[in-house]
Amino acid sequence: MKQSEAPLLRVEGLTKRYGAGCERCETAEAVPGGESENRCPVCGTVWACRNIRFHLYPGEILGVVGESGSGKSTLVKCLYFDEDVTAGRMTIAGYKDGEANLFAEFAQQKRYIRNHVMGMVYQNPHLGLRMNVSSSGNIAEKLIAADHFHVGAIRERASDLLQRVEIPLSRMDEPPRNFSGGMQQRVQISKALANNPPLLLLDEVTTGLDLSVQAKVLDLIRTIQRDLRVGMIVVSHDLGVIRMLADRTMVMRRGAIVEHGLTDQILEDPQHPYTQLLVHSLL
């Protein structure tokens, strides 16, 4: 499939710890202790992500699945610079020839990357939207951040985007606070797509939505992938969502990737005991 192309995104050695670390937990292969998730029993440091490595190809959907606390949100927050990594390297095609380590860039460059190269959809729409600003205004904000200043063009782009996610144009000037959870997620998706980023990060985008609404949002994500060929990282604790969307999947546990491969293969023949448990609970 797409693997013959150069990767869109390369991530290597991504590590994020909360706490100072100690001799015991920094040198161990895995965090000792075990019983209490990913917390070092000696110094109390939480190793939220540890030595994460993957590639994402253009237009591909990569799923990230794992139990609560396994580090999924931390991973996407690091990719979007909401959190500073402890260590690691990330490069993206189309920015400085795909050679620069984005984690080491200055804040201004990181802002540029967030506004031009990436879009983020948060689990909690309050983090991604200004609830009291109109939906069109939310999109305008993102466009202005990427140096679009023509009012007419901004308005047209906002209405295009909102139509794409099926928000009626009669409501484009209403603030998201007036909307249902599913509508808010759709506004968030349109905002994240405003500057045509080649990479979209989606964290638990359907969690907490009604099944019927969930199906519509999942449908929308598939349509976007097909029409716009956006590469996506889709985080979910729900293997059903991953099965519907992801070409390849990484399984996380206690901050580490325990399994990584084609989604179909992982579902049919899970290798790691933890993945087996996940898959069986889906059946």
Ligand SMILES: Nc1ncnc2c1ncn2[C@@H]1O[C@H](COP(=O)(O)OP(=O)(O)OP(=O)(O)O)[C@@H](O)[C@H]1O
């Ligand atoms: N600011 C923080 N300070 C300390 N520990 C944190 C912080 N943020 C996250 N953690 C810890 O990092 C680990 C990973 O959390 P994270 O939110 O990434 O998990 P998750 O896989 O997204 O879980 P969920 O499915 O519940 O959303 C958890 O042990 C969490 O307690």
Ligand SMILES: [Mg+2]
């Ligand atoms: Mg999370």
Ligand SMILES: [Zn+2]
């Ligand atoms: Zn320690």
